């Protein structure tokens with residue numbers, strides 16, 4: 001399926017996005033998240049992750065990435081690049097980061113306890129950094145990352161959250177192995193960030209696999225929902241699952257699972273300024 005590229009593709013997506021019904025203040029779950037989103041912009045922890053992200057965009061150290069994406073052999077394909085390339089092309093930027101931090105901040109306040117966070121695809125740990133920054137003390141984070149070098153980089157980067165009473169673990173290896181371990185284990189998650197494979201069928205399969213370990217009321221953040229028509233079709237399939245409330249942030253989407261209210265059906269979009 002054709003990848004979204006160039007101004008024309010993006011303006012078509014933008015036009016279609018603007019036609020979606022907008023969330024309203026009456027939607028309790030979303031207003032809570034939107035409130036956390038606004039509060040995050042003046043937050044010192046948020047600014048700290050943003051500064052680190054900027055410095056990684058200038059970091060010319062070499063980095064090895066073992067790619068397990070579509071079309072790669074089972075053992076992955078080794079690519080050599082620079083930290084800066086990955087920071088610019090594959091890491092969550094500040095707009096996405098603001099929503100990631102808002103999601104965990106809202107979720108911790110709403111549940112009144114630390115969170116159990118799962119991220120599929122950590123890359124340089126940017127998404128994990130934002131997610132952990134919003135979680136209350138005692139929050140547990142598990143990242144799954146195919147590339148050994150990136151898993152180590154992420155674990156090192158996120159170590160400072162352990163000093164703040166949070167727990168961080170990054171499991172290296174292809175999702176075919178690590179995700180199977182997660183879904184056959186005892187852990188349940190309150191916040192899940194799906195940011196590994198940018199391919200519709202893989203996204204649907206991850207969603208299916210995770211059903212047994214996603215807690216009722218969990219937030220599932222899906223990245224790059226307009227990466228291609230194929231990714232967007234998969235996002236719509238997930239949004240239409242019974243009991244799911246779906247918020248379209250333009251580049252990312254957030255699903256709230258376990259909502260029994262039929263009024264939640266269908267995708268609604270955020271305000272213009274809140275686009276991820």
Ligand SMILES: C[S@@+](CC[C@H](N)C(=O)[O-])C[C@H]1O[C@@H](n2cnc3c(N)ncnc32)[C@H](O)[C@@H]1O
Pocket residue numbers: 065066067068069090091092119120121122123124125126127128144145146147150173174175176195196197
């Ligand atoms: C877009 S990047 C993740 C960015 C990160 N979540 C963030 O917010 O900054 C995708 C990551 O998923 C990993 N990945 C992709 N397919 C994978 C697979 N099948 N198994 C394991 N890791 C995979 C890649 O190595 C890459 O680091």
